[in-house]
Amino acid sequence: MVKMPGAAVPAEREPGTGHHSSVVFADDQEWAAHLCAFVRDGLARDEEIKYFADTTDPGRVLRTLGDAGIDAVAAERRGQLSVSTAAQTYLAGTGFDPDAMIGLWYDAVEESAARGYAGLRAIGEMSWGARDIPGADRLLEYELRIHQEVFERLPLTAWCFYDRRLLPDDRVDVLVGAHPANRGGPVGRPVLRVTPLTDRPGLRLSGSAGYDTREAVAAAAAAVRGMPTARVELDLAGLRHLDTASLATLAAAVADRPAGPPLGVRHAPPPLRRLLDLFPEFGSAVEVLDR
Known part of the structure; x- marks a missing residue:
């Protein structure tokens, strides 16, 4: 078994x-x-x-x-x-x-x-x-x-x-x-690099997340969905671009997890902050930790 x-x-x-x-x-x-x-x-x-x-x-x-x-x-x-x-x-x-x-x-x-x-x-x-x-x-x-x-x-x-x-x-x-x-x-250096964080549960995204990297974003979402901890974070210090579809994919993965805290995001680039302002429905699933 x-x-x-x-x-x-x-x-x-x-x-x-x-x-x-x-x-x-x-x-x-x-x-x-x-x-x-x-x-x-x-x-x-x-x-x-x-x-x-x-x-x-x-x-x-x-x-x-x-x-x-x-x-x-x-x-x-x-x-x-x-x-x-x-x-x-x-x-x-x-x-x-x-x-x-x-x-x-x-x-x-x-x-x-x-x-x-x-x-x-x-x-x-x-x-x-x-x-x-x-x-x-x-x-x-x-x-x-x-x-x-x-x-x-x-x-x-x-x-x-x-x-x-x-x-x-x-x-x-x-x-x-x-x-x-x-x-x-x-x-x-790929267009989008996704790496596990070694000091806390989560992932680091670097580069650009858009249509051409949807497979990598889907893999990141699956990893977030399966992490066996309540708190999960994304470090976006090296991310230049995150489109709405990619954000929605990550937010949906958080929504599929057992009830717990929202996905914590550090070093959110300005475009992401604007997306969260435009689409408040993501607010329950995504929390910017360093506003």
Whole structure:
């Protein structure tokens, strides 16, 4: 039975100790360097390690580790290291379901703790996000949601591998922004970047939100809707433009949440303040915190 995101964290663990990072690379050498560093660190910390491959042959993962002097075969034999595929994890069933995947993280952390490991760490190849797979359009929503719904609650470290050879640059740039940290190569600046706040529940929006960024706004709205806290904030210090449709999408997400305080907005640009004056119906769902 898949546990819901509100499931209790094992008592011996402290929530919020994990890290969610993107890793952008463009060649096999970079891929191998990140892989080996991640696995070495996990073995040294006595953590369980999972690798979810998409286009990479699982045997190649083990060979690469072995070539770097890491006894991956022994780690796999004792159950500390496992290499599976996206089809067995992210894409099991009819496609990608963020809610199901979030539940699976809770199961995996609990099982790892029961086996006596100090924590769980995982690498996921995200190249499937560029293919015509049911639910792939919800990948940004998932990346935004798991900071609050998973990493703030579980002892989990996960690196999302983004191979520039397999994903469009503009898609990579947007997805990388959904991670609190990027350990890979440089990324460009998308029209709209949405990033989780790390000091409080909420999101930071930078750039311009309009018709061309409606998918990113919808993902942000879905993340706001699912955040498991009463108070949620948006930091708009870097936002140059927010159109009425985008504001309505975010306000509707707040309205769908359980009864609680309105969406708090900090550093609201003048256009947003004017929109709120023109459309007072948003006032019950949106509160400017620094008027």
